[in-house]
Amino acid sequence: MISQIAFVLVLAAAIYFIQKRFGRIRKNINLGKNRDFKDQVDKRLNNVLLVAFGQKKMFKRLIPAVLHLMIYVGFLVINLEVLEFMIDGFAGTHRIFAPFLGGFYTILMNVFEFLAIAVLVSCVFFLLRRNITKVPRFFNAEMKGWPRLDGNLILFTEIILMIAILTMNATDQLLQPISDHYPTTGELFFSSLLMPLFAGLNESTLIVIERFAWWFHIVGILGFTIYITYSKHLHIILAFPNTYFAKVEPKGHVNNMPVVTNEVKSMLGLVSAESSAPPTEPGRFGAKDINDLTWNNLLAAYTCTECGRCTSECPANITGKKLSPRKIMMDTRDRLEDVGNSLEKGGPGLNDGKSLLGDYITKEEINACTNCNACVEACPVLINPLEIITELRRYVAMEESGSPASWNSMYQNIETNFAPWKFSPSDRFNWAEEKK
Amino acid sequence: MNIVTMAEFAAKGESPEILFWVGCAGSFDDRYKRVTRAFASILNSLDVKFAVLGTEETCTGDPARRAGNEFLFQMQAMNNIQVLNGYGIKKIVTACPHCFNTLKNEYPELGGNYEVIHHSTFLQQLIDSGRLKFEGGAYKGKKITYHDSCFLGRANDVYEAPRALLIALDADLIEMKRSRKTGLCCGAGGGQMFKEPENGKKDINVERTEEALETGASTIAVGCPFCMTMMSDGVKNKEREQDVKVKDIAELIAEAKGLS
Incomplete structure (x- = not known):
């Protein structure tokens, strides 16, 4: 019960800050x-x-395009799991969909885990590109200080969020045979590789780790959503409307x-009477x-x-x-x-x-x-x-x-000679007479 | 050269197939006047019925608009549209991508609606329709690289017509490392033609010329008067004007046809 109340409070606080920030951004754009x-x-x-x-235009540069695609698909798909997190958080249940979906749940979780690994690996490569191989475009003058830190923080956060998912699933699988509260999920391949790390821990320690990872992941996602409103990472949402407009x-x-x-x-006398009404303040x-x-x-x-x-x-x-x-x-x-x-x-x-x-x-x-x-x-x-x-x-x-100044001369030439250079307009047709 | 003006056509109650919009560089710049004459001589040799505006033509206003002087641009545009509409012009061909872009994309909003074609596209159409033919490959095995004009390429997606002409000439077309959609600007667009560059490490035209020279081509083909100036200056800067020529595609065709 306490955890349900805590969940509602955390969610309410996050929604408050998220809508406040998006409201501000909306006002700013307006x-x-x-x-x-x-x-x-x-x-x-x-x-x-x-x-x-x-992602059509990303594919002009293949390596970052593939890495980015992994994170993008991971973002779209793994976030489906947030739905289950929400229901479990409110209802105090655990993996509410597992008994209903059965074998399909196992497949789904394995897909999520594969994508979590793909996101993790891509983020590591991106960090290497930013900090070790030093792709030049990340080192222009405008990229000093906050913009560079921002880029690294985003990648780092995504890595630890993925580690949280895998840790959660690993400890969960260890708990399934010994606790009734943990419904069976079937074998989850990638997180099962982490199970030896937690083997031998007693039930209560495993529950603490599993719960911590669960909370870390959901609070992390909510916190990250607030963070991106201050960050360059807003493109994950605004890219969609921006391409429309x-x-x-x-x-x-x-x-x-x-x-x-x-x-x-009106200067050229081309305006009819009705459209020549005094113009509104032109700004x-x-x-x-x-x-x-x-x-x-x-x-x-x-x-x-x-x-x-x-x-x-x-x-x-x-x-x-x-x-x-x-x-x-x-x-x-x-x-x-x-x-x-x-x-x-x-x-x-x-x-x-x-x-x-x-x-x-x-x-x-x-x-x-x-x-x-x-x-x-x-x-x-x-x-x-x-x-x-x-x-x-x-x-x-x-x-x-x-x-x-030279543009002002160019304007003057156009005004007086009808060409951007200082030539007499009467010479404009001379090219037809001249020999090369 | 026998060039008929629109006023003369109108006086006879006739209308031409196309209006050849010469542009300011084509009218006044000594180097680009040669391109104007080359293109006109191709049209004449094929009996294409074309007219020019002669002294009635004025700057489209492109450099003023891009430098920020919208008043001057619109004054020029309105005056030109009055002349063009007065003659009932339907189809315009021009050898300047800046005029091309402005006439095609920016005049309609101000009341000037025409079919506007760059001369490379028009020449390609003449080849496709069988009007323009080449015998024997004048440029067979000759290495030519093509420099994309931004106002033709990225601005209007015309990438293939100029290349098709070079291939029709049997030239050995070699691409620079940045070409088509990622082609590097010559440095003259956006009003830069009419001012000194801002401070930097290098001039843009030198950077681009180095890329062109890396291909080993002996001819740099262009389709724009500003690119012509910038690339020619770049070749001079590299002291290669003896062995590397900068030529407009119309000049290459006129030479192949023995018209120059």
Whole structure:
């Protein structure tokens, strides 16, 4: 009975913190501008199925793709067992499904154990890649401190959660012949290999270990769920909506600014009487801070798991420029969290004297982008750092007139000569007359 | 060269098969004017009925949009759309992937709806339909590598048409280690063509040229005026301009056909 009460209390506390954090994240994402996503539903669903569920883009790099697939399938399948944990926790039962499912339960548990081993091995390989073979993309400037620790903590946590499952199953099998409370599960192959470690312990010690492992696993999962809301690991949930709301136009397309279209039309006298009604407050042109971006860009920032495939493909980054597409996403998220935390405490939020452009992302970074879409192509969950870079450039160009001097000359050439270079427009057709 | 403008077609009450959108580089850049003439001479040799806008053409606004100046982009776009719609243009072919991308993907939202084709795709269609033929392999066994333009490749998924042309020319096509979807940018996109690069360890075009030279190819084929400039500068930087040439695919075809 005590354990049932404890379980309910632990679960209630976890749910409270989880919904509080997700509520905050939701509010933070809603700081962004509204945008409609009712178009091209087929393409969007297709992206969710192929890219998120199907992991299609992960397979551009085979080794991490296979390791990641193991953890992903393990996550989806092993979590089915949480259902049984919940019922047992509430009802004070033990392995409630075992007697009902019989031989199928044995198969199911063996599948879970196989996946637990696969997850464990994959996490060990990932730790080795991060810390021993030092895959370069985990060592860029933005990966110092918390981001690197975060990556290691996630892998370490997943390893000990898997060890808890196997320990639980090993001691459980030792208890089955000697205690009525433990229904038979049939032989569980991987955990039975651990049984010699616990052989010879008396019943009460085994129960303590089994119970500890059970509690460790369920509290661990709940704690981990709270942890990921502070971590890059949120992609396990947000990758699904993010692929739905990702860009479906060709990558070369830049989002239109209808506000500008209206102004340009009226300047050119192309506006009919009814549409020339005084425009509503146009707001800012481009983006200086997170609330100038559309909410899907902010969702993308929370979705980023800092794998760095974007940065490792970025021509500017490869050649030593300051720009890193991953850092653009990390900065956007950091700004969101800073603003959100401030609002949570009743602080000034967006009006704290800082902004995304300037205090988090510098002009030098956005000016280095070649719009080549390599980062967009590389992202396994369809994040688009280029959309954010373009919005920041728009703010600099149109609100600050702060583009680099040579860009200002280019604008001037287009305005006066209708070409980005200083040539006379009357010479435009000379190529047809000239000899080579 | 006999080039007919859209105004002349309209005056005769005729309409061309295609409008050839020359682009600013194709009109003013000495190197790329040669590509414009090569492509026009191919079209003329096949009696393709095409028109150009001549002095009525202006910048699509692409560099302004990507640098952030949306006003200037839309001013340019609206003016161009007025001209194009005024002539009732349906089909546009261009040798510039930046113009191609903007005309194809960004003008529809502003009222300009056209079928827009890159010249590599158009040339491939001419081969497929049997209008453009080659005798004897002018480039047989010649090592050529193709550099993907970002605005053609990743931006619009045109990877195969330029390669199909090189294969039709019997060239020995060698891929760089980064190609197609992972092709490395030449460094000129997103307005970089019009400014000095930010501080770094290396220029992007040098990095890309090194990859191209590693293939051992004697010709680097390109399909974009900015890539042409960047790769040519890269080859000069590596002091290889004697033995390695940077050429547009239209130039290679014009040479094979004895048109240049």
